[in-house]
Amino acid sequence: MSRSAWAKRGRSTTSSRSRGATARSGSSRASTRWAASSSPRRRARERTLPRSSPASSRRRQRGSDVALRRVAYYKGCLASLSAKELDSSTQALAPQVGLELVELQAVTCCGAGDIHEAEPDYYLHLNARILAYAEAAGCDTLLTICNVCTLNLRQANWQLKNDDALRQRVSDNLEHVGVPPYSGNVEVRHLLWEIAEGEGYELLKAAAHKGLKGLKVAPFYGCQILRPSKLLGFEDPDRPWSLERIIEACGGEAIDYPAKIKCCGFPIIAAREETALGELIQPIEQAKEAGADALVTPCPLCHLSLDAWQSKLKAATGKDFQMPILHLSQLVGVAAGLEESELKFKRHVVPVTPVLEKLEV
Template sequence: MTLKYAYFPGCVAQGACRELYQSTGALTQALGIELIELKKASCCGSGTFKEDSQLMEDTVNARNIALAESLNLPLLTHCSTCQGVLGHVDERLKEAQASDPAYLEKVNGLLKDEGCSPYKGTSEVKHLLWAIVGDYGLEALSEKVTRKLSGLKCASFYGCYLLRAQKHLPYDDPYNPQSMERVFETIGATPIFYRGRTQCCGWPLSSYAPSQAFQMAGNHISEAIDSGADCMVTPCPLCHLNLDSRQPEVADTIGRKLGLPVLHLPQLIGLAVGIEPKELGLERHVVSTRPVLEKLGF
């Protein structure tokens, strides 16, 4: 049976991290996963809407989830921040169905006023990582591997939103996750463990406290390098912006030469299933991915 999802690409993957959008499309096509893109979806708010109004965050994202529900499909995102926000809203509204139906009626009333479908609580919000590990399965993934990433040492960077924004995390331990490491092993790479892999990247601070944000990112990158990593791999485009796009500024802030390539998760898996680097957008990074490709024999 073909896996099918309502695809919520989010904002960053369609702008500053276009290579994530590109590589997700290439990977899911190679794996035979069908994505129906939600063209009418709006920004999840990345956690900022609730600073003004919890009702606004809930209503905007109830609409996004309702778009997936109208297709009778789970909602798939490749952004940890989107997963955290959408998943948390979905959890809260499902709880409201039982404990506070008046609040859910208020949310759906606002959706009705805008001509939108109501939120029903019938779809699941799922990150690409969870879809690969939980739905597709690592055994099936191993059968698709045509290029073992042998000798490549990969440091995961989960960040915080993917792991701890929701009350329940059905696929992993929020404080000692193993999902990305299991993926690395499945495609032949070697996982590198280091302290900062489950901590915040610093991106939320970067607009008003850049030095502190860059110090946080620098600590994580330095730890990964000192642990022997050839690259860092993240399931979040916002983490990618702070760890890759701003790595030159990060290096200046901490006074250390860095140069650690930071890959999006679908880029790494894509290399293992035979997709060429150009198709994965690996030339778009600020920190060159050439050392990774050379180590793999490209």
């Protein structure tokens, strides 16, 4: 189905990617001043230079005529730890969809929702630091692969861009510990948005040469990639279209069901497990009843809930769903013919074997 067809179900308001030459030169001058004023000891302690991903390098060595666009890559906590398969599949997929990942080496957690609520000013500094390193790397886009990271970084970025005095205060504070100043010239974008339209979408279609062979895939957006729409603004939060468009571009069948835009229950699982499981069962049960072979999600926290906690659902309800849950980069990656060493399906709790058998992988 074309984007226009999906768009009838919800109007998309896409963020602009480009920045003016004046803004970029201002950012460059600010970074130069920081480099000149910071002591070598401070820089050595605080900053590690970003590096391009190995996958991007391999793509260039193959002599591809695809022009790669440099983006700062922020993988967040889960993709660095319990969801390493998300990082490896993203890095392998990126050059095939026109992205050269400049991995940020000296960044921390975005703070999720916990620090934002408890220490809002500390949260703002955490995220400003990430944005500053992305800008210092010479990138105008910060690529994310987590819904929560996307929301936190976009929210902080909105505050910093719209309040010059606040941005100056935060930059001054961070400069004392060796962080480059932030001029507000970075746009935060999720991988989902990069490949759902424009050049990324066209490259995605070309890359997905293996195809999904009609695999029935239920999209699960979760909540923090859609809401609040004022901050995220890519698509209608009640009628999103991006995952469906990607599934169909890869040769799969997108399965529609009501709970695809609901919360996965992750934020309250420790405090209110029964309520969280009540949220979690809805997308899995509805997708199963609709005939889905697998679910796909753009968020590692949603993936953790949907994949690892199916055992909790079984214990609580007696229902053994055995529903495979794929990361977005894995779904596209398997359609593009990535290797198991890059996809790392064996790291999943619920086996992905039924999906791979249907795809004859």
